[in-house]
Amino acid sequence: GAVVSQHPSRVICKSGTSVKIECRSLDFQATTMFWYRQFPKKSLMLMATSNEGSKATYEQGVEKDKFLINHASLTLSTLTVTSAHPEDSSFYICSASLGTYGSGEQYFGPGTRLTVT
Amino acid sequence: QKEVEQDPGPLSVPEGAIVSLNCTYSNSAFQYFMWYRQYSRKGPELLMYTYSSGNKEDGRFTAQVDKSSKYISLFIRDSQPSDSATYLCAASTDSWGKLQFGAGTQVVVTP
Numbered sequence: 001g002a003v004v005s006q007h008p009s010r011v012i013c014k015s016g017t018s019v020k021i022e023c024r025s026l027d028f029q030a031t032t033m034f035w036y037r038q039f040p041k042k043s044l045m046l047m048a049t050s051n052e053g054s055k056a057t058y059e060q061g062v063e064k065d066k067f068l069i070n071h072a073s074l075t076l077s078t079l080t081v082t083s084a085h086p087e088d089s090s091f092y093i094c095s096a097s098l099g100t101y102g103s104g105e106q107y108f109g110p111g112t113r114l115t116v117t
Numbered sequence: 118q119k120e121v122e123q124d125p126g127p128l129s130v131p132e133g134a135i136v137s138l139n140c141t142y143s144n145s146a147f148q149y150f151m152w153y154r155q156y157s158r159k160g161p162e163l164l165m166y167t168y169s170s171g172n173k174e175d176g177r178f179t180a181q182v183d184k185s186s187k188y189i190s191l192f193i194r195d196s197q198p199s200d201s202a203t204y205l206c207a208a209s210t211d212s213w214g215k216l217q218f219g220a221g222t223q224v225v226v227t228p
Contacts, residue, residue, distance in 0.1 A: 043218045093160050108160035
């Protein structure tokens with residue numbers, strides 16, 4: 001199956017700082033990437049849909065100025081949590097889709113655990 | 118009401134038993150159905166991907182979709198302790214669109 005990587009796998013930052021998380025599709029080009037947030041023992045909550053070369057589409061209730069998404073190439077999308085606060089602590093997971101170039105399966109990265117102190 | 122409903126479990130079965138998981142959904146526009154396995158503190162891993170109604174088998178895993186009753190199932194034969202994980206069902210209206218996830222069912226296979 002397709003491989004998606006995320007970096008870093010874990011990050012601890014102080015309140016008020018910004019954190020950037022990278023999502024890369026390693027062996028395929030992803031026209032669409034998705035960013036999710038997951039709380040302990042909960043399902044995945046879609047935050048935004050990222051298409052290469054265009055602005056991300058955010059889900060209702062997700063602050064676009066706080067969670068900046070950039071999909072600069074067909075293999076890289078980044079999520080920047082700006083002015084992080086303890087309530088932003090969570091497990092962030094990205095997924096990548098072959099989109100119209102494939103049958104549409106989404107492949108997930110290993111996740112990034114963010115802790116804001 | 119969530120678009121995809123899934124019992125969170127936990128579901129405990131002895132090693133070698135068949136694990137039966139299911140989800141129901143409300144959106145009749147869903148055409149693509151997936152099952153993911155997620156180990157603790159890891160990203161979800163795609164297990165099965167199905168388009169429309171029917172059955173699909175891959176090794177010990179069988180996925181079923183019944184669009185008439187809006188019901189999707191995953192069966193795991195000859196379960197192993199390594200199958201202990203959370204299983205998430207998901208559905209989508211487009212082949213490339215966003216997924217609607219169920220809550221995930223925690224499965225524990227005891228030796």
